[in-house]
Amino acid sequence: MSENVAEFPHAEEETQTQNEHQAPKDVGGVGGERLLSFIQRIERLEEEKAALMEDIKEVYAEAKGVGFDVKIIRKVVSLRKQDTDKRREEDELLDLYKAAVGMI
Amino acid sequence: MSENVAEFPHAEEETQTQNEHQAPKDVGGVGGERLLSFIQRIERLEEEKAALMEDIKEVYAEAKGVGFDVKIIRKVVSLRKQDTDKRREEDELLDLYKAAVGMI
Amino acid sequence: MSENVAEFPHAEEETQTQNEHQAPKDVGGVGGERLLSFIQRIERLEEEKAALMEDIKEVYAEAKGVGFDVKIIRKVVSLRKQDTDKRREEDELLDLYKAAVGMI
Amino acid sequence: MSENVAEFPHAEEETQTQNEHQAPKDVGGVGGERLLSFIQRIERLEEEKAALMEDIKEVYAEAKGVGFDVKIIRKVVSLRKQDTDKRREEDELLDLYKAAVGMI
DNA sequence: ACCGTGGTTAGCTTTC
DNA sequence: GAAAGCTAACCACGGT
Numbered sequence: 074m075s076e077n078v079a080e081f082p083h084a085e086e087e088t089q090t091q092n093e094h095q096a097p098k099d100v101g102g103v104g105g106e107r108l109l110s111f112i113q114r115i116e117r118l119e120e121e122k123a124a125l126m127e128d129i130k131e132v133y134a135e136a137k138g139v140g141f142d143v144k145i146i147r148k149v150v151s152l153r154k155q156d157t158d159k160r161r162e163e164d165e166l167l168d169l170y171k172a173a174v175g176m177i
Numbered sequence: 178m179s180e181n182v183a184e185f186p187h188a189e190e191e192t193q194t195q196n197e198h199q200a201p202k203d204v205g206g207v208g209g210e211r212l213l214s215f216i217q218r219i220e221r222l223e224e225e226k227a228a229l230m231e232d233i234k235e236v237y238a239e240a241k242g243v244g245f246d247v248k249i250i251r252k253v254v255s256l257r258k259q260d261t262d263k264r265r266e267e268d269e270l271l272d273l274y275k276a277a278v279g280m281i
Numbered sequence: 282m283s284e285n286v287a288e289f290p291h292a293e294e295e296t297q298t299q300n301e302h303q304a305p306k307d308v309g310g311v312g313g314e315r316l317l318s319f320i321q322r323i324e325r326l327e328e329e330k331a332a333l334m335e336d337i338k339e340v341y342a343e344a345k346g347v348g349f350d351v352k353i354i355r356k357v358v359s360l361r362k363q364d365t366d367k368r369r370e371e372d373e374l375l376d377l378y379k380a381a382v383g384m385i
Numbered sequence: 386m387s388e389n390v391a392e393f394p395h396a397e398e399e400t401q402t403q404n405e406h407q408a409p410k411d412v413g414g415v416g417g418e419r420l421l422s423f424i425q426r427i428e429r430l431e432e433e434k435a436a437l438m439e440d441i442k443e444v445y446a447e448a449k450g451v452g453f454d455v456k457i458i459r460k461v462v463s464l465r466k467q468d469t470d471k472r473r474e475e476d477e478l479l480d481l482y483k484a485a486v487g488m489i
Numbered sequence: 490a491c492c493g494t495g496g497t498t499a500g501c502t503t504t505c
Numbered sequence: 506g507a508a509a510g511c512t513a514a515c516c517a518c519g520g521t
Contacts, residue, residue, distance in 0.1 A: 104245075107243070107245075108240070108245060108250070111236060111239070111240040111245065111250060112250065112253060112254055112257070114236050115233055115236050115237070115250070115254055116254065116257070116258075118229050118232050118233045118236065119233065119254075119258075121229055122226055122229045122230065122233070125222055125225055125226045125229065126226065126512090128222050129219055129222045129223065129226070132215060132218050132219050132222065133219070134493095135215070136212075136215040139211070141208075141212060141215065144514085146212070146215065146216065146219075147513080147514085149216060150216055150219055150220065150223075153216070153220070154220075154223075246377070246381050247504095248377060248504090248505085249374070249377050249378065249381060251510085252370065252373070252374045252377060253374070255370070255510085256367070256370060256371065256374065259363065259367055259370075263360070263363055263367075266356065266359070266360060266363075267360065269356065270353070270356045270357070270360065273350070273352060273353050273356060274353065277350050277353060312453075315451070316448075316453060316458070316461075319444060319447070319448040319453065319458065320458065320461060320462055320465070322444050323441055323444050323445070323458075323462055324462065324465070324466075326437055326440050326441045326444065327441065327462075327466075329437055330434055330437045330438065330441070333430055333433055333434045333437065334434065336430050337427055337430045337431065337434070338517095340423060340426050340427050340430065341427070343423070344420070344423040347419070349416075349420060349423065351518090352518090352519085354420070354423065354424065354427075355496085357424060358424055358427055358428065358431075359496090361424070361428070362428075362431075438498090446507085449506095456500085456501095459499080459500075463499095
C-alpha cells in the first residue's frame, strides 16, 4: 500500500548523453544520482544520531534503575553543558581580542 | 501535593558505613561517584551526537556547494522519513487490530 | 548566548513621566498594564484550549463506552492527520521545485 | 492516494438486523459509520484547538511587536499557571481533609 | 497501585 | 526578525 510518492528525485532515468558540463540544478541527469547520494548520506547519519539518542535514554533509564532521579540528572547535565558553552564562548571572545590586536 | 522539590539524588540505601565526614563530591555514600559516572557517559554520548549533527550540516553544505537547493533536500529527507514512520505506524495499527480481534 | 537572567520586561520607552513610587504591578509605566492585558488574553485562550482538550477526551471516552478501542481510534486519527499534513507538504515541495526551476 | 486504511472497526456486536442499505464504508455493521462519526468529531475539535494555538501565537507575536520579551511572558504565564494549579491542589487537599473529618 | 511507555506540547536553535 | 525543525519536558494511559 501507499505509493511512496516522495522520491521525486530519482536518478534512474539514465539520461546518458547530455549530462556533461551541466549547470547546477540538474534535475534528471547525473544530478539525480548525486542528490540521492547526498540524501542517503544524510539518512545514514540521522540513523546513527537516532541510535545515540536511544543510548542516552538507556543510560538515563539505567540511572533511574539504581535509584537516581532522572529529572535532576538532566538538570545537572544541562548545567554542566552551560558551563562548557560559556567557557567556549569566553575562549572565542579571547581569540577575537587577540586577533583584533594582531596576536594571531 | 507532591513535593518535587528536589530532594537530592540518592542511590540505593547502600549508604551503610562510611557516610560521615565524606570527601567532597560524595554526597550520599558511593552515590556521588556513581552519579558522576552516569553523567559522564551521557556527556560522552551527547558529544558524539553533536559531532553527527555537525556532519549532517556539512553534508548539506556540500550539497549546496555543488548547486543543490538545501531547502528542497531537507523537505525530501523529511518526506522520506515520514513515509518510513507512517509505514511503521500502519504496521502497528495492524497489530493493534489483530490484538483487538484476538488474532494474537 | 547570553544571560537569560531575566532583565525585567519593559515595553517601549514610553516610560516617561509617571514612574516614581508606582503601585505594585506597574513596573515600567503603562507597560505593566499592557503586559497584564496580554497575559490575560493568553490565559483566556489557554483556558479555551484546555476546555477543548477536555471535550476531546470525552469523545474518546464516549467511543470507548460503546465498545471502540481508544488506542486504535487514536492511531487512526493520527494517521489521517499524517495524510493531510503530508499532502500539504508535498504541495509545498512541488512549489519549491517550481521555484527552483523558475516556473514561478 | 492512499485511502486511509483504517476502518476495521467493530462496535458492539449489534450487527444483527439493521444493516440494510448501508452507506459505503460500513464494514462491520453500523459500527463503521459510528466510528467515523467519532473520528470526525475529534478531528473537528482538534481543528478548533489548532486554531486557538494559532491565536495564542499571534498574541505572543503582538506582544513582541510592542517590545515585550516573549520568553519572559511565557515564563510569567507558566508561573501564574503553577500558582493556579497549586492553589487548586491545595483546595482539593482541603476538601479531602474536610471530607475526612465529616465536614461535607 | 505503580511503573513504564507513548504521545503531546512548549521552548530553543537555526534557518532564511 | 520571522518561520521552521528539533529536542526535551510533561502528562495521561495501559500494563503488570
